[in-house]
Amino acid sequence: MSATVSVTVNGTKYDVQDVEPRMLLSDFLRDTLGLTGTHVGCEHGVCGACTVLVNGDSIRSCLMLAVQANGAEITTVEGLGTPETLNVLQAQFREHHGLQCGFCTPGMLMTGEDLLRKYPLATDDEIREGLSGNLCRCTGYQNIVAAIRAAAGKRAEAVP
Ligand code: FES
Ligand code: FES
Known part of the structure; x- marks a missing residue:
């Protein structure tokens, strides 16, 4: 069974259908949304490379399922600044x-x-x-x- 995930990432709203329930938020961000600024190292909560903000709190996106983020406001590294205008x-x-x-x-x-x-x-x-x-x-x-x-x-x- 797949689900629809609605999230706002870096101010852009996404409604994605047919998301596998086991898909990690890190894979959703990188593979589904194409936001590859979030890196994946250990994939089990140890290295912190996959950290993003969910509703204003830093979390490890490899330890959260995409479906758990439904309705959330997410900020990834792409949302901090641009190469021309660093924060x-x-x-x-x-x-x-x-x-x-x-x-x-x-x-x-x-x-x-x-x-x-x-x-x-x-x-x-x-x-x-x-x-x-x-x-x-x-x-x-x-x-x-x-x-x-x-x-x-x-x-x-x-x-x-
Ligand atoms: S990839 Fe290492 S903590 Fe998520
Ligand atoms: S792991 Fe290379 S800069 Fe931190």
Whole structure:
């Protein structure tokens, strides 16, 4: 038995029919909607590469079924900014060399975005704790932490 999944992703409404009940949200985003910015690494909730925002909370899209997202507002990395107009966090990742191969980067950005929206992130320890579910095999994390710290500062400056 298949189902219809209605979701809003990055502000665009999608009504998709005949979705297999076992289809993962990560596969739905990548294969059905063509939003391949969301990466899939471990496919069992360990690496964080597949992180997206569902109704404003960061979740692992490999641990959620597409049908469970029915009715949800989803933000993927494509919804943060564009190559021409990076958002604050993306710009700081570039500025601080917060990526190397880039495989973990969509998940790092979406987790970072969630952290920035919800917490003051006063210390590096808080940032590191918030990122503890996202694995990076390249950077050693230091530059990622620096990028998120800088983005937190920029956002604080922007608040009147
Ligand atoms: S692919 Fe989802 S946590 Fe690794
Ligand atoms: S930049 Fe390569 S895994 Fe993080």
